[in-house]
Amino acid sequence: MTIATSLTDQIIQLVDQLTVDQKQKVLDYARGLGRPRGTPGHVLVALMDKIQIDPADLDEMEKAIEEECERIDVDGWDISL
Numbered sequence: 001m002t003i004a005t006s007l008t009d010q011i012i013q014l015v016d017q018l019t020v021d022q023k024q025k026v027l028d029y030a031r032g033l034g035r036p037r038g039t040p041g042h043v044l045v046a047l048m049d050k051i052q053i054d055p056a057d058l059d060e061m062e063k064a065i066e067e068e069c070e071r072i073d074v075d076g077w078d079i080s081l
């Protein structure tokens with residue numbers, strides 16, 4: 001018996017013990033493993049030419065991010081359990 005067959009057998013044995021809903025989740029997860037996630041870089045690069053943002057707006061966005069991300073609002077967190 002090869003390692004691949006052994007792994008396949010183990011997976012089958014475990015999946016056989018699951019409910020139908022759990023089996024569906026396993027199937028959905030397994031199908032997603034082979035698919036790339038997100039947007040490929042070459043697509044984003046191609047879109048850069050089509051997006052026209054005023055450099056002043058970019059500077060304003062960068063400034064806002066820097067200012068807001070540096071502050072911590074301790075009272076804004078709800079950590080009660």
